[in-house]
Amino acid sequence: MKCFLIFKDKSKSKREAKSAPELRDQRKSDSSAINRTTRSLPSPRSIDELYREKEHNSRVFSYQELRDATNGFNRMLKIGEGGFGSVYKGTIRPENEKGAPVVVAIKKLNKHGFQGHKEWLAEVQFLGIVNHPNLVKLLGYCGVDDERGIQRLLVYEFMPNRSLEHHLFSRALPTLPWKTRLEILLGAAQGLAYLHGGLEVKVIYRDFKASNVLLEENFKPKLSDFGLAREGPQGDRTHVSTAVVGTLGYAAPEYVETGHLTIQSDIWTFGVVLYEILTGRRTVERNRPTMEQKLLDWVKQYPSDSKKFSMMMDPRLRNQYSINAARKVAKLADSCLNKNAKERPTMNQVVESLEIAIQESESDEVNYTSQTTGSATSSSRMIQQNKK
Known part of the structure; x- marks a missing residue:
């Protein structure tokens, strides 16, 4: 299976690549599947096309930023683990360096799972276009291929009451x-x-x-x-x-x-x-x-x-x-x-x-409370009458 093209880094150097992920192969297959028989109506746009409009809203983190945010991915800060990898509680600085640090949840991909790589791509794109109070916010991501290997991470708003x-x-x-x-x-x-x-x-x-x-x-x-x-x-x-x-x-x-x-x-x-x-x-x-x-x-x-x-x-x-x-x-x-x-x-x-x-x-x-209150009142009256 072909690996998706991820980064648009024009430089030939070995510095960390930082860019928005793309799904070119998926886009081709999606577009070919769209029903285009009704030419009077515009064809629905794909997830990939919708994401391209909003990709600038997602913050791109360097690997070192997220490593620092979790104190080197300290085990004491691990708050969850799943098929994708581990989730850590971390603290990041605002992008403009103004304001107080923000507590976040950072999900780190298991390096040895291609399935996790695909899921990382899906999360970046889907959470990059949705906007609803009952969907978790993706604050940014990190995706680099360097001498340390494949690094895929996601940064979410922190949810204090877990699941x-x-x-x-x-x-x-x-x-x-x-x-x-x-x-x-x-x-x-x-x-x-x-x-x-x-x-x-x-x-x-x-x-x-x-x-x-x-x-x-x-x-x-x-x-x-x-x-x-x-x-x-x-x-x-x-x-x-x-x-x-x-x-x-x-x-x-x-x-x-x-x-x-x-x-x-x-x-x-x-x-x-x-x-x-x-x-x-x-x-x-x-x-x-x-x-x-x-x-x-x-x-x-x-x-x-x-x-x-x-x-x-x-x-x-x-x-x-x-x-x-x-x-x-x-x-x-x-x-x-x-x-x-x-x-x-x-x-x-x-x-x-x-x-x-x-x-x-x-x-x-309300009815239960009324009945309970009524019963308590009646019992109190009976007690008072007995005392007399």
């Missing part, structure tokens, strides 16, 4: 409240809806999961890790054909079987995470009894309209949730997990359903 996965599944942290769970999923859904319909091209995220939903200090969610994102089908095309990649337990069945990637693939994955939110369980847990290891199989025992439904809910919530809203969320999850991809809701419809569930939770919370 949804961390708060949902870690037993060392306080239980994530019911309403907070819904608000996080609502923000994530709004981010996905933007990717699916808020740009000139459709973007298939392809890797939605709890670990890729990062949280700000106030638990506002932002989608991260766009290394597997793909430009959606254009013209008369119904899907994008690609190798099946992603995380075990999340990929839509039609994608796994055929390699045909669509917007509906993201909807399926969102449905999986909805059930993780409800149950407090991961999609696959090998340490559980055989019948409980696969989440989507296990939850079938507790339909949303059955009396047994509450037995499925995360016990750590201690019944501090709206049962009516929870049933609605379960029904939404079931619709997202429809085997017929065409019958799944759109992300805009998912957003609307989650907004209704949050409103119902707030209403039930």
Whole structure:
């Protein structure tokens, strides 16, 4: 496979190359696939073309700048690790050298992975064109080939509360409240809806999961890790054909079987995470009894309209949730997990359903508080009467 042309460094010297990445090979294949039969309408621009308009917005860092920012990629500053490589907490100086240093997250590519190189290119381009409050901001990147080898790094805004996965599944942290769970999923859904319909091209995220939903200090969610994102089908095309990649337990069945990637693939994955939110369980847990290891199989025992439904809910919530809203969320999850991809809701419809569930939770919370207060008042009166 040909390696993509990355840098536009005209110099023959061995100094560090600093430039915006390009995907020339991909651009040729994308442009040839665009339906151009309707000449009265302008052809949609590709991700590459959209990125070229905004590439000047991304800051290009030298390798030494990022090495200094992380104290030599000190292990004490490592805050995460994945297939791409390691993520470090760092501090960078403003580009104009004015103002206070900025805390950032710096992702460093594993030198020995070509897949990581492709994901780095994808992240630079996709995050270079998107602009939404529920998508993480890419502040800059570094890409150099020198005597030290291949160096690929990404610089993001720092998210102090780590990920949804961390708060949902870690037993060392306080239980994530019911309403907070819904608000996080609502923000994530709004981010996905933007990717699916808020740009000139459709973007298939392809890797939605709890670990890729990062949280700000106030638990506002932002989608991260766009290394597997793909430009959606254009013209008369119904899907994008690609190798099946992603995380075990999340990929839509039609994608796994055929390699045909669509917007509906993201909807399926969102449905999986909805059930993780409800149950407090991961999609696959090998340490559980055989019948409980696969989440989507296990939850079938507790339909949303059955009396047994509450037995499925995360016990750590201690019944501090709206049962009516929870049933609605379960029904939404079931619709997202429809085997017929065409019958799944759109992300805009998912957003609307989650907004209704949050409103119902707030209403039930008021009623619960009123009932609790009323019961406490009655009990107090009885005590006072007994004393007399």
